[in-house]
Amino acid sequence: MTNGLTEKPDTMAPGMTSPPARTRRYFLPPRALWAYLFVSPAILALLFFTAGPFLFTLWVSVHNWNLIEPVSQMGFVGLENYRYLLTDDGIFRHALRNTFVFTICGVGVNTVLGLLGALLLNTRLRARVFWRTLFFLPMVTAPLALGMMWAVLLNKNYGLINTLLGLLHLPPQPFLSSPAQALACIISIAVYQYVGYYVVIYLAGLQGIPEEYYDAAAVDGANRWQTFWQITLPLLRPVLLFIIVTNSIGALQVFDVVFAATTGLAGETSGGGPAGSTMVVVLHMYNNAFKFFRMGRATAMALLLFVIIFVITLIQLRLLRERT
Amino acid sequence: MAKPQWTVPAIVGSILKYLALILAGAWMLLPFFWMFSASLMTSQEITRLPPPLLPTQPQWLNYVDVARVVPLGRAYFNSMLVTTLSVLGILFTSSLCGFAFAKYNFPGRNALFMLTLASMMIPFFVTLIPVFYIVKQLGWLNNYAGLVMPGIVSAYGIFLMRQFMLDIPDEFIDAARIDGAGEFRIYWQIILPLSGPALATLGSFNFVGSWNAFLWPLLVVQSRELFTVPLALNSLRTYGMEAKFLNLQMAGTAVSVIPALAVFVALQRYFVQGIALTGLKG
Numbered sequence: 001m002t003n004g005l006t007e008k009p010d011t012m013a014p015g016m017t018s019p020p021a022r023t024r025r026y027f028l029p030p031r032a033l034w035a036y037l038f039v040s041p042a043i044l045a046l047l048f049f050t051a052g053p054f055l056f057t058l059w060v061s062v063h064n065w066n067l068i069e070p071v072s073q074m075g076f077v078g079l080e081n082y083r084y085l086l087t088d089d090g091i092f093r094h095a096l097r098n099t100f101v102f103t104i105c106g107v108g109v110n111t112v113l114g115l116l117g118a119l120l121l122n123t124r125l126r127a128r129v130f131w132r133t134l135f136f137l138p139m140v141t142a143p144l145a146l147g148m149m150w151a152v153l154l155n156k157n158y159g160l161i162n163t164l165l166g167l168l169h170l171p172p173q174p175f176l177s178s179p180a181q182a183l184a185c186i187i188s189i190a191v192y193q194y195v196g197y198y199v200v201i202y203l204a205g206l207q208g209i210p211e212e213y214y215d216a217a218a219v220d221g222a223n224r225w226q227t228f229w230q231i232t233l234p235l236l237r238p239v240l241l242f243i244i245v246t247n248s249i250g251a252l253q254v255f256d257v258v259f260a261a262t263t264g265l266a267g268e269t270s271g272g273g274p275a276g277s278t279m280v281v282v283l284h285m286y287n288n289a290f291k292f293f294r295m296g297r298a299t300a301m302a303l304l305l306f307v308i309i310f311v312i313t314l315i316q317l318r319l320l321r322e323r324t
Numbered sequence: 325m326a327k328p329q330w331t332v333p334a335i336v337g338s339i340l341k342y343l344a345l346i347l348a349g350a351w352m353l354l355p356f357f358w359m360f361s362a363s364l365m366t367s368q369e370i371t372r373l374p375p376p377l378l379p380t381q382p383q384w385l386n387y388v389d390v391a392r393v394v395p396l397g398r399a400y401f402n403s404m405l406v407t408t409l410s411v412l413g414i415l416f417t418s419s420l421c422g423f424a425f426a427k428y429n430f431p432g433r434n435a436l437f438m439l440t441l442a443s444m445m446i447p448f449f450v451t452l453i454p455v456f457y458i459v460k461q462l463g464w465l466n467n468y469a470g471l472v473m474p475g476i477v478s479a480y481g482i483f484l485m486r487q488f489m490l491d492i493p494d495e496f497i498d499a500a501r502i503d504g505a506g507e508f509r510i511y512w513q514i515i516l517p518l519s520g521p522a523l524a525t526l527g528s529f530n531f532v533g534s535w536n537a538f539l540w541p542l543l544v545v546q547s548r549e550l551f552t553v554p555l556a557l558n559s560l561r562t563y564g565m566e567a568k569f570l571n572l573q574m575a576g577t578a579v580s581v582i583p584a585l586a587v588f589v590a591l592q593r594y595f596v597q598g599i600a601l602t603g604l605k606g
Contacts, residue, residue, distance in 0.1 A: 028431065034507040035428035042421035043436055045477035050443040053454035060453065067457065120344060133592065134349045137356065140588040140595075141581045142536035144554050148561055148577055149355040152362070152570060160358050163374040192351070200599050253447055256538055260561070282449050289453050290543065302450045309447065 061300040066293040081300035092301065094276055095284040098183060099305075102280060103251040105187045106194075110247055111240070113191065114198030121199065122206045132203070135196030143193065147260020150189045151176060176261060179277035186278050190257050194250075198243050205239035206232070241320045245313055252309050255282040281305050363387070363575035367568040386575040390560070393572060395548055396579060399556035403583075406471045406552060407534040413476035414530050415523055422485025423511050427497060437486075443479035456543055470544040471552070475534060481526050488522035489515060525598030528591040535584045553580045 061081055063074040085092045117135060121128055138146060153160050154175040162172040176185050209232065217227045233240075262278050263271035271287075272279030281301065289298035362370055364382040369375065391397060424430075425437055455474050464470030492515065500510045516523070538554040545555055560576045588595060 029429045031428060031507060032430035035424040035430040035433070038420045038424035038428070038507075038511070039436060042417040042477050042482055043439070045417060046440065046443050046479060048458070049455055049474050049477065050446055050451055050479065051439065053451035053458065054446050056454035056457075057450055067453075067460075117348065120341060120348075123341060125341075125345075129592075131345055131349065132596075133589065134352050136588065136592075136595070137352060137585065140532045140536075140584045142538065142554055142557070142584070144536070144538045144557055144561075145577045145581050146355065148557065148573065149359050152574070153355060153358055158371065158373055158375050158570075160354075160375065160377075166374065192355075196352070197599065200596055204596070204599065249447070253449055255449070259538075285449065286539070295453055299453055302452070306447065306450050310445075 057299045057302060060295050061303050063296050065295040067289075067295050068293070077296065081296045082304070085297065085300055085304060089297075091276065091279060091284055092281070095272070095279040095281045096308075098278060099252055099254065099280045101183060102187055102190070102254055103248055105184075106190050106251045107244060107247045109187070109191050110195050110198050111243055113195050114202050114243065115236075117195065117199040118202030118206055121203055132196075132200065135199050137196070138193045139197045141193075143256035144260045146189065146193055147257050150185070150192070151261045154185055177274055179275040182262070182274055182277045186254075186258055186261060189261060190251070190254065193257070194247070198247070201239060201243055202236070205236050209235050237320070241317070244320065245316050248312060248316065249309055252305065252312070253282055254280050255286065258283055259286075359574045359578050362571055363578050365571045367571060370571045371568050383571070386571050387579065390572045390575045390579070393569075394556040394559050394576065395551060396553075396556055396576060398549060399551045399553045402468075402550060403535060403553040406468065407531055409468075409472045410475045410534045411527050411530050413472065414478045414481050415527055417477050418481030418485045418526060419489075419516060419519060419523065420511060421482045422487075422489055423515050425482070425486040426489035426492075427494070427515075440479050440482050444483060452539075452543075459544065465544055466546045466550060468550075471541060471550075474540070475537075478526075478530065481530070484526055485519065485522055488519055492518050521594065521597060524591060524594040528587060528594050529598060531587050532584050535587075556580070 060074070062076060062078055064077050064081075065071075065074045121131055121135075125131070152158075156162065156172060156174045156177050159175070161175070165172060174181060176182050213231050213235070214227065217231055222230065258278050258280050259271050262273050272283050282305070285298045285301045285305070288294045288301065361378055362375075363386055364384065365376070365379040365386075366381075366383055369379055421440075425433065425440075459465060459470045459474065462469075464473065496514050496518070497510055500514050505513070536554060537552070538558070541552045541555050542558070545551060548559075551559070557576055557580050560573045
């Protein structure tokens with residue numbers, strides 16, 4: 001069955017799928033071996049680098065392990081790692097709180113600012129592509145590089161932002177070196193980096209709204225405000241849902257920007273400073289794993305965060321989809 | 325859209341609109357401006373309080389000096405090699421697998437597709453430690469294989485390619501088969517050329533992601549000879565903690581961000597397409 005000509009036209013399913021009845025007795029549909037060959041590189045790599053490691057993470061999370069001793073000699077500790085994280089590990093609780101603050105503020109600001117930016121770009125405008133490119137530049141720049149640039153800009157002594165504040169006769173701020181302001185700085189760096197991405201998504205959504213709706217609204221005498229609330233926003237609902245869900249998933253895993261903007265500052269070597277005010281879960285996990293070699297705790301932490309992300313995503317999907 | 329009306333509210337609205345855009349644009353450009361400006365200052369200028377906005381005399385030699393502090397040339401070569409291999413790997417495995425998912429019928433197809441979708445939901449940090457262990461056991465720490473191999477597959481890429489290829493008419497494939505083309509040749513000569521936009525989207529995203537990757541190379545690489553650009557930047561960062569070296573640090577940063585920016589400006593259309601695609605289908 002390698003030649004399509006031998007099949008009767010009326011038995012030919014779309015594609016090269018169902019073979020004529022005569023060959024059904026055989027074990028495999030025609031060309032199935034080719035298909036297996038084609039999927040095998042990707043599937044093997046997925047099994048080896050994603051699915052397998054996921055199961056291994058589950059396994060390690062109920063053991064004590066320092067990465068060096070042989071896997072067969074890992075000490076089984078049951079749920080001790082989870083118990084420790086949830087009841088005894090003050091830094092984990094603190095990191096979780098910071099991660100939530102980062103996520104809620106970051107997602108909130110991105111969702112609103114992104115929409116405002118897209119509404120601006122969706123009007124009659126000169127050089128729209130230029131503006132869009134501008135919004136997008138930070139998104140393709142390495143988070144590490146951006147973290148470094150902002151760390152310099154926000155430096156309390158020689159940072160440009162304080163110079164600008166001085167020009168406005170405002171007092172200089174400590175920014176990243178103050179436990180009270182550091183997390184807000186991290187959030188604004190992250191917003192700076194990703195808001196352009198959401199502008200582009202919103203823009204695609206806005207341009208997908210048929211012009212007729214607006215014409216009809218205009219005929220009915222709706223003003224801009226009404227048009228926005230009655231037409232634009234409801235029709236953007238799927239886009240809004242996508243943005244909130246994906247942005248939350250990403251924000252809960254924040255690492256690079258914190259690492260770049262806070263390690264090495266004022267002698268902090270493990271990041272998350274000053275005074276742990278910007279410690280986030282993935283950074284705490286990283287430190288546990290690769291600074292203290294507590295793999296059990298680190299994997300348990302990874303899985304807890306994974307479950308948290310999963311549950312939050314489900315809740316968001318439920319809440320936001322309900323009314324459509 | 326309504327025709328422009330030169331009434332007072334319309335003009336005021338227009339001015340406010342451009343004012344908002346200019347402010348937003350300035351915000352976006354500020355770090356880049358400062359990076360570039362600071363990279364051309366002398367050590368005296370950059371440590372002055374408050375620092376000047378622009379260097380009095382651009383110090384282009386900073387860009388030469390920075391290469392003496394960290395092996396930037398070597399890091400560039402490493403990043404190019406690793407990024408190219410990862411991107412080609414992802415394009416190959418994703419398109420081949422997506423092709424099979426989209427155009428073949430075989431037992432276990434749905435199960436394997438579900439596996440792919442499930443893998444898409446597992447964030448990288450969850451598998452970080454086991455993947456590190458696997459790479460270590462394979463002896464791939466501190467070599468190119470360790471940098472490239474774990475990123476050779478993308479569940480999202482498979483999904484994207486499958487979705488795109490579902491829309492390619494089966495008639496193309498049937499016709500090729502009648503002409504006696506083999507299965508791999510159909511993939512290589514019919515399907516791949518028709519999948520250009522999806523490949524460009526996937527490729528450009530992964531180029532940027534791989535070029536900017538930091539956490540994984542930080543774990544895998546130990547020797548300076550294998551530094552990728554972000555790692556070189558990271559060692560500049562600890563070096564630049566002394567304020568007088570900030571100019572060199574910013575010069576290094578400027579050099580490091582250029583390739584990803586260039587790829588983006590060149591392939592902007594595919595970025596936007598890809599984002600719109602994921603955004604609207606998701």
